[in-house]
Amino acid sequence: MRFPVEREVHLYLQPLAQGTMPGHREWSLLAGDERLRASTFRRALDRQRYVACRSWVRNVLSSYLEIPAAAIQFRYSSAGKPQLSGESARSGLSFNISHSGGWALLAIACGLRLGVDLERHRAIDDRDLLVRRFSPAEQRAYYSLPPEDRLAAFFSAWSRKEAFIKACGDGFAIPLADFDVSLGPGEAAALLAIKQDEQAPRRWTLAAPDLLAGYSAAVAIEVPQATLVLCSDASPTERGQPAPRQ
Ligand SMILES: CC(C)(COP(=O)(O)OP(=O)(O)OC[C@H]1O[C@@H](n2cnc3c(N)ncnc32)[C@H](O)[C@@H]1OP(=O)(O)O)[C@@H](O)C(=O)NCCC(=O)NCCS
Structure with a gap:
């Protein structure tokens, strides 16, 4: 697979295996610490999804790095x-990786800080x-919406904020209330403001690709005007267009 060029982010969406235990092949790709982590999940489904996700991520990265998936080393x-x-x-x-509701989303870039989030729309009691x-600006925007639009707006905001937090995940921790994202229906995804860093919205791209019905997805990349490319690891041909909604 060719490396992402400047300002480009490659995105991969993957269903995580359900109902079948990960096979020896998937387990054998994992490093010792990943196997240990897998063994700590109490629910078999969580363990299965973790192993499926990590082995898939290793396989995708291996197609870029041209080394065996099991030889890839991670640090945290x-x-x-x-x-x-x-x-x-x-x-x-x-x-960066995100998973929700049996799907995983992987974003890959070159030389850029990035974060990704995928959220299945679901009822949350303490929304x-x-x-x-x-x-405060997000709360005003949220409560100005009719009640029927608020669930989707909540997950738009959540996924965009989480993607940004995850992009910054190797450095500073930023309080949720200290930055504004767009959230309204039909509003383009955007990082609108960050407290004490007026230039930041110009440095970052926040995108919300429409990938799956009933899900919100977001990607935060520390570069202006990034381009998202939807890729398929089943075929090395990049589609460069929205993946079919499921
Ligand atoms: C990991 C974290 C950053 C996201 O967790 P999450 O939304 O439950 O999980 P996601 O599926 O989106 O992401 C998990 C993946 O992110 C990666 N990850 C873990 N820690 C990370 C970090 N600090 N920064 C970026 N990515 C991280 C890992 O690959 C992990 O996958 P793994 O389980 O296979 O190792 C979480 O620890 C967290 O603290 N989130 C902030 C919570 C919050 O207040 N959100 C409110 C948003 S409005």
Whole structure:
């Protein structure tokens, strides 16, 4: 697979296996610490999804790095963000993973900080409590919407904020109320403001690709005007157009 060019982000969407235990092949791709982590999941489904996701991510990264999937080494930031380590870190590839409701989303770029989030729309009992953690401008935008639009707006905001937090995940921690994202229906995804960093919205791209019905997805990349390319690891041909909604 060719490396992402400047300002480009490659996106991969993958259903995670359901109902079947990960096979020996998937387990054998994982590093010792990943196997240990897998064994700590109490629910078999969570364990199965973790192994399916990590082995898939390794396979996709292997197609870029041209080394065996099992040979890829990860290191983790103090906040837990996985990054390439060892020889493959020299490639400059950065990546981030999100999973929700049996799907995984992987974003890959070169030399850019990035974060990704995927959220299945679901009922959340304490949604208002969570909205209170949003910025004042976001809360105003949220409550100005008719009630029937608020669930989707909540997950738009959540996924955009989370993607940004995850992009920053190897460095500073930023309080949720200290930055504003767009959230209204039909409003383009945007990082609108960051407290004490007026230039930041110009440095970042926040995108919300429409990937799956009933889900919100967001990608944050520290570069202006990034381009998202939807790729398929089943076929090396990049589609460069929205994936079919499921
Ligand atoms: C990891 C974290 C950053 C996201 O968790 P999440 O939304 O439950 O999970 P996602 O599926 O989107 O992402 C998990 C993946 O992100 C990666 N990840 C872990 N820590 C990370 C970090 N600090 N930064 C970026 N990515 C991270 C890992 O690859 C992980 O996948 P893994 O389980 O296979 O290792 C979470 O620890 C967190 O603290 N989130 C902030 C919570 C919050 O207040 N959100 C409100 C948004 S409005």
